[in-house]
Amino acid sequence: MPSTTLAPFRQGLYRTFLSAADALMNASDALLCESQARSFAELALSACFIRRWPSLYEAFEDGKIDREALRRLFARTAPTPSPGERLLLAVDASNLPRPFSETSQDRTWLHLSNLPCCKAPLTVGWSYSTLVVTPEEPSSFTYTLDNTRIESEETASEVAAAQLQAVAPLLHARPLLTADRHYGSAAFVQATQDVPCDKLLRVQSHRVFYRPAPPKTGKRGRPRFVGERFKCNDTATHGEPDETWKGTDDTGARLEVACWHHLHFRQCRGVEVTLIQVLRHGASGKKRDPKESWFVWQGDTAPPLEKVWGWYRRRFCIEHAYRFDKQELLWAKPRLRTPEQSQTWTDVVAAVHNQLLLARDEAGRELRPWESRRRAATPQQVRRAMGGILARVGTPARPPQPRGKPPGRRLGAVVERAQRFAVVRKTAPPQPQVV
Numbered sequence: 001m002p003s004t005t006l007a008p009f010r011q012g013l014y015r016t017f018l019s020a021a022d023a024l025m026n027a028s029d030a031l032l033c034e035s036q037a038r039s040f041a042e043l044a045l046s047a048c049f050i051r052r053w054p055s056l057y058e059a060f061e062d063g064k065i066d067r068e069a070l071r072r073l074f075a076r077t078a079p080t081p082s083p084g085e086r087l088l089l090a091v092d093a094s095n096l097p098r099p100f101s102e103t104s105q106d107r108t109w110l111h112l113s114n115l116p117c118c119k120a121p122l123t124v125g126w127s128y129s130t131l132v133v134t135p136e137e138p139s140s141f142t143y144t145l146d147n148t149r150i151e152s153e154e155t156a157s158e159v160a161a162a163q164l165q166a167v168a169p170l171l172h173a174r175p176l177l178t179a180d181r182h183y184g185s186a187a188f189v190q191a192t193q194d195v196p197c198d199k200l201l202r203v204q205s206h207r208v209f210y211r212p213a214p215p216k217t218g219k220r221g222r223p224r225f226v227g228e229r230f231k232c233n234d235t236a237t238h239g240e241p242d243e244t245w246k247g248t249d250d251t252g253a254r255l256e257v258a259c260w261h262h263l264h265f266r267q268c269r270g271v272e273v274t275l276i277q278v279l280r281h282g283a284s285g286k287k288r289d290p291k292e293s294w295f296v297w298q299g300d301t302a303p304p305l306e307k308v309w310g311w312y313r314r315r316f317c318i319e320h321a322y323r324f325d326k327q328e329l330l331w332a333k334p335r336l337r338t339p340e341q342s343q344t345w346t347d348v349v350a351a352v353h354n355q356l357l358l359a360r361d362e363a364g365r366e367l368r369p370w371e372s373r374r375r376a377a378t379p380q381q382v383r384r385a386m387g388g389i390l391a392r393v394g395t396p397a398r399p400p401q402p403r404g405k406p407p408g409r410r411l412g413a414v415v416e417r418a419q420r421f422a423v424v425r426k427t428a429p430p431q432p433q434v435v
Contacts (some may be wrong), residue, residue, distance in 0.1 A: 005077055006358045007393050012073045013351050014396040016066045017126055022349065023059035025397035026051060031329060032352045033387045035380060038336040048390065051400045052068030058176035060334070060341045067358065070347060073143050074354065075170035078133055087175040088146070089197075090316045091163070091183065094322045096166040096332050098125040103418040104340055108152050108426055125422050126150075126342060129159040131167060134178075140379055141318035141357050146349040148344050152424035157183050161191035168197045172382045176200060176299075179314040184296055186265035199403055200311055203237040205233045206307055209263040210274055230275065232294045241277075254284020257305040259297070273298050278309050325349055329378050337418075354380050362388050 015022045030046035037043055044053035081087050095110040103176065112121040127150040132142040146163045150156055160183060168175060176198045179188075192199065205318075211227030231237045241258035249255045256279040260282045263275050274297040277355035283291045295312065298304045325331040331349045336342045364380035409415075 004353065006011055006389070007364070009077050009358055010357065010393065011074070012076075013070075016070045016073060018064040019432055020059050020063035020399070022397040023051060024063045024065075024344075025058060025395060026322065027059050028348050029390060029395055029397075031348065032355060032383065033390060035328070035383045037330065040330055043275055043330075045144055047387075048395075049398040055400075057334075057336075060336055060344050063344050065344055067248075067313065067347065070351075071146055071167060071302045074143075074350075075167055076356070078145065078171060079143055079357070081173065082136060085136060086198075087163075087171060088311060088314055089131060089175045089177045090134050090142075090318045091129065091160045091179050092132045092315075092318050092322075093127050093129050093150060093182075094158075094326075095123070096126045101337070102123075102315060102420045104337055104339070105421045105425055107421070107426060108153050114188055120177050126339060127156070128155055128346060129163060130320060130322075131160070133175075134314040134317045136314075137376065138314070138317055138320075139376060140317065141356050141360065142317050142353070144321075145355055147346050147350045149339055149346070151339075152426060156158075157185060157188040158191070161188055164195050164197060168195050174198065176311065178312050180315070186267035189265065189271055189273065189296070190268040191383045193268075193298070195375065197231070198303075199295050199297070200303070201298075202312065203232070203275075203294045203296055205292065207232050207294065208266070209273070212264075213269075214303050218360055223346045225269060226264075226266060231258065232275075232277075243302070243305060247306060249257060249280065249282065249309065253280065253281055255309060257308055259303070260417055261302070261307060271298065274302060276303070276305070276308055280309070319383065321353070324355060324379055328383070329353065331418040353379070356386070359386060359389050360365065379405045405433050 010153075013028070014021060014025050015061075026049045027043060029048035030043040034043055034046045035370050041053065041056065043049060044056045049056065078087070087219045095180050097110065097112075098104055098107055107124050107126060110123050110125055110127055128147055129150055130147045131145045135147060148163060150159050160179070160206050174196055178200045181202045181204050184201035184207070188201070189199070195209070209230040211230060213227050216223045224404060229237050238260070242261045243259050245257045247255050257276065259274050259276045260270055261274050264270075264272055267392070272352065276295040276297055278293045278295065280293070281290055282435055283289045285291045295308065297308075311363050329349050329352060331346065334342075334345055336345055360377060360382050363382045363385040365377040366384035367381060371381070
């Protein structure tokens with residue numbers, strides 16, 4: 001990607017800041033360059049943050065971002081796929097734990113992943129839905145298109161559908177979305193059926209699909225609205241597949257792919273999908289590495305079976321990006337009180353992550369003595385070289401204007417106790433009625 005996109009991107013980013021624009025831009029530059037910072041407050045010590053340290057939290061208390069303009073900026077600068085490749089998107093949700101923040105509103109109970117088996121792997125906090133462009137080579141160099149908080153009245157699939165509806169028309173090519181089993185549902189497929197985007201969604205192995213309804217016989221009685229059942233884990237209901245492919249994966253292990261066309265969910269009979277079975281003979285068979293996986297495909301054309309597994313594997317890059325954002329870009333570190341402040345910080349983190357991708361070719365990388373030179377550059381290695389890049393590109397932020405010492409609270413002022421909010425417990429959404 002040409003490095004000339006970095007300067008226009010930064011100018012466009014600054015224009016999306018509606019208030020406290022200079023302080024937000026300084027905070028963004030500090031996060032972009034301070035690779036050694038391990039706390040949010042340490043960003044105020046960066047040479048890029050030319051304001052005093054109280055302005056760091058103040059920037060997110062007063063700052064506002066035009067999220068629609070930011071979404072258009074991200075879509076306009078999205079990476080272009082190589083010839084013969086698809087613009088591959090991935091969507092997932094990640095949690096920001098805030099178990100002790102009683103003064104923060106709209107916190108919900110969240111599941112804690114990657115924990116040993118225990119009685120209640122739960123925490124309290126906010127959850128975010130992230131839509132990204134995945135890299136062609138496995139890495140954490142994803143490109144964020146949108147990162148939105150999931151409110152207590154919403155589900156992750158509802159927010160993901162809204163993100164896809166807003167972003168897909170803005171992209172320069174028809175994208176392909178990959179997602180895990182949480183999104184392989186009738187509700188998500190129905191909500192995104194008119195979006196100009198192909199979808200490859202993993203589904204659970206006990207899912208039931210239906211073939212087209214048989215023609216009317218003219219006899220008395222109610223005609224059938226659905227055809228024969230197709231249950232993924234019941235081979236007696238499968239029949240002969242419409243297409244098959246056999247080959248090997250990247251490790252040389254045998255790979256078998258089969259698909260069945262013209263199926264549908266019972267809850268959305270008007271949306272046809274293709275059901276795909278992937279058998280990986282080199283897998284361990286454990287929960288995280290199953291031998292058999294099932295997917296639904298919804299798109300204008302039939303999927304090339306030899307590419308299905310490779311496309312879906314690229315989805316895992318979003319997990320590496322989450323780790324980088326939380327461990328290095330301090331996404332979960334600030335103790336911001338309101339959901340609006342946390343959303344502003346999340347957008348700044350997304351903008352910084354995207355700038356690292358835009359500057360990758362120009363910045364090169366700075367290696368530690370123990371880091372391999374044969375491996376591809378990582379975002380953190382590019383981040384170490386961003387100080388010199390910003391010195392050449394410059395910043396649109398204006399210098400601060402000293403305004404003297406503030407008067408502080410007036411004598412006798414009473415500071416009331418901050419309001420406390422209860423944790424919101426989500427309930428199961430109502431299921432659609434099937435007639």
